[in-house]
Amino acid sequence: MPELFDPITLRGVTFKNRVIVSPMCQYQAGPDGRVNDWHIVHYGSLALGGAGLMFVEATAVESRGRISERDLGLWSDEQVEGIARVVNFAHRWGTKIGVQLGHAGRKADVSEPIVAPSAIPFSEHYQKPVVLDEENLDAIERAFAAAAKRAVQAGFDVIEIHGAHGYLLHQFLSPLSNQRTDAYGGSPENRVRFPLRVVRAVREAVPDDMPVFIRVSGSEYSPDGYTMDDMILYCRAFLEAGVDVIDVSSGGNVPVAPKSYAGYQVPFADAIKRATGAVVASVGMLDDPLLADAVVQEGRADMVAVARGFLRDKHWAHTAARRLNKPVSVPQPYQRAY
Numbered sequence: 001m002p003e004l005f006d007p008i009t010l011r012g013v014t015f016k017n018r019v020i021v022s023p024m025c026q027y028q029a030g031p032d033g034r035v036n037d038w039h040i041v042h043y044g045s046l047a048l049g050g051a052g053l054m055f056v057e058a059t060a061v062e063s064r065g066r067i068s069e070r071d072l073g074l075w076s077d078e079q080v081e082g083i084a085r086v087v088n089f090a091h092r093w094g095t096k097i098g099v100q101l102g103h104a105g106r107k108a109d110v111s112e113p114i115v116a117p118s119a120i121p122f123s124e125h126y127q128k129p130v131v132l133d134e135e136n137l138d139a140i141e142r143a144f145a146a147a148a149k150r151a152v153q154a155g156f157d158v159i160e161i162h163g164a165h166g167y168l169l170h171q172f173l174s175p176l177s178n179q180r181t182d183a184y185g186g187s188p189e190n191r192v193r194f195p196l197r198v199v200r201a202v203r204e205a206v207p208d209d210m211p212v213f214i215r216v217s218g219s220e221y222s223p224d225g226y227t228m229d230d231m232i233l234y235c236r237a238f239l240e241a242g243v244d245v246i247d248v249s250s251g252g253n254v255p256v257a258p259k260s261y262a263g264y265q266v267p268f269a270d271a272i273k274r275a276t277g278a279v280v281a282s283v284g285m286l287d288d289p290l291l292a293d294a295v296v297q298e299g300r301a302d303m304v305a306v307a308r309g310f311l312r313d314k315h316w317a318h319t320a321a322r323r324l325n326k327p328v329s330v331p332q333p334y335q336r337a338y
């Protein structure tokens with residue numbers, strides 16, 4: 001069985017280890033959604049930390065799809081140059097970098113009108129969304145494809161489609177937020193139809209050798225949400241449409257947070273991996289290096305994403321490698337510390 005610090009190759013990209021810096025919203029951009037000094041310093045320091053792959057935060061494909069008015073965006077060509085600086089710096093220091101493309105749907109906290117599969121607000125703190133019609137579905141599919149093309153232009157190695165945490169694509173997948181009576185609602189086959197359009201459009205927009213990930217919520221923590229059987233059906237469809245990695249998180253489509261503990265989301269990744277044979281990433285309180293390594297060695301996930309652990313220690317992957325007695329290769333200016 002592979003180990004956490006073994007390389008992995010997906011399509012044309014080889015990652016030096018299986019550690020991922022999980023996407024983390026910074027809410028530090030201006031209303032123009034462009035990279036500024038915060039992003040250069042934050043992502044720059046993460047790029048030196050030894051992960052096989054780092055993700056840039058959920059980045060909006062449409063202005064009305066921002067989680068907040070301080071999100072990064074790739075909805076316009078003007079946003080490419082700044083984010084390309086982040087990519088170039090990561091590459092200069094040998095780190096693969098991806099971007100998570102997202103649309104918040106009914107969880108958008110912006111001043112413009114917001115959209116969703118059905119007119120069901122997320123909570124009393126959010127706007128009531130406008131139901132997406134065919135024309136707007138087309139527009140959002142095109143926006144994902146256009147943002148993916150901009151990400152390729154910026155030089156990213158990987159695209160992750162955000163299909164988790166109660167954002168737009170998750171809203172389609174879930175009977176809690178999707179009560180449509182047209183071809184996009186009702187059965188699991190119908191509920192996956194729009195997310196699948198997005199996956200296909202992104203796959204088509206990027207080169208064949210570029211891996212595409214999708215993040216999903218493996219459980220909704222609600223008796224009225226989708227089931228693991230539904231999720232397996234969704235994942236099979238995504239894999240058939242050319243997704244390379246299922247990145248398995250959970251929750252976000254109801255306002256209550258689940259109980260969390262070390263490795264609490266591993267069973268969802270494991271179940272999806274076993275049912276579909278997919279390459280999966282697991283995330284969620286896996287910042288104990290021994291645990292992260294065990295998850296990979298036991299074949300429960302192929303890659304491990306760490307979020308808060310990297311905020312506490314930007315060099316988490318180097319720290320973990322030392323703990324696991326693996327060779328540590330730090331950037332030349334830091335070598336005297338090792």
Ligand SMILES: Cc1cc2nc3c(=O)[nH]c(=O)nc-3n(C[C@H](O)[C@H](O)[C@H](O)COP(=O)(O)O)c2cc1C
Nearest residue numbers: 022023024025057058283284285286306307308309
């Ligand atoms: C500050 C912060 C921002 C986050 N932003 C995102 C995001 O943009 N996209 C996403 O999929 N998850 C986001 N998450 C969730 C993390 O990627 C991760 O799944 C979660 O924190 C659990 O991992 P951890 O226990 O290693 O922190 C965020 C988490 C934190 C702490």
